[in-house]
Amino acid sequence: MKRFLAGLSGFLCSLLMFGCNQGRPIDDYGIEKLTRGVSTEADVxxxxxxxxxxxxDEGGARTFEYPKGPEGHKTWMVALDASGIVRDWRQVLTEETFATVQVGMTREEVRRALGKPRSTVTYELKNEEVWDWRYYAGGNTERFFNVHFDRDSGKVVRTSHSDPVTG
Incomplete structure (x- = not known):
């Protein structure tokens, strides 16, 4: 019985270590394997x-979008140059990126900036279509960023933030 418990304990510890990186949980398994200026498209x-x-993108460059939703809180954009080498990557579900969304932007411009939305809801009476993204504000506070589009023009009319509904 002691052998069994020791083996089980070792197995559980190895599982916990598999999900950690230098003592931190790995939220986005894979991104830590990339090196700017070295990694290739195949590596990504x-x-x-x-x-x-x-x-x-311009000049043959491309950007790969990796949303971790609908339950995730991050969307990674990995920029490749024209020869397929990683230039950079960034997590776009941040207050800084949300601030770039302006009234009058198109759906494609918003999608390009923030990636795939978590959900899309239509409000017939307001003539709005609302996209949302789940993110962490200030560390561990879960919030939603919402973009409200006019259904006829397809352009942003406003943005808002909301908290998750808890029961």
Whole structure:
């Protein structure tokens, strides 16, 4: 019985260590395997999987989108140069990125900035379509960032933040 418990204890410890990186939980398994200026497109796909969307940028560069939703709180954008080498990556579900969303932007511009929304809801009486993204504000406070589009023009009319409903 002691052998069994010792083996089980070792197994559980190894599982816990598998999910940690230098004492921190790994939220985004794969991103830590990439090196700016060195990693290739193949390295990105091996580490992160297939991107949700591939955005074509100027001069043959591309950006891979990796949303971790709908329950996740991060969306990674990995920028590749024209030769397929990683230039940079960033997590876009931040207050700084949300501040770039302005009245008059199109759905495509918002999608390009924030990635795939967690959900889309239509409000017929307001003639609005609202997209939202789950994120962490100030560390561990879960919030939602909402973008309200006019359904006819497809352009942003306002943005808002909301807290999750708790029961």
């Amino acid at each position: 796909r091996q580490a992160m999987g297939e991107p949700e969307t591939v955005w074509n």
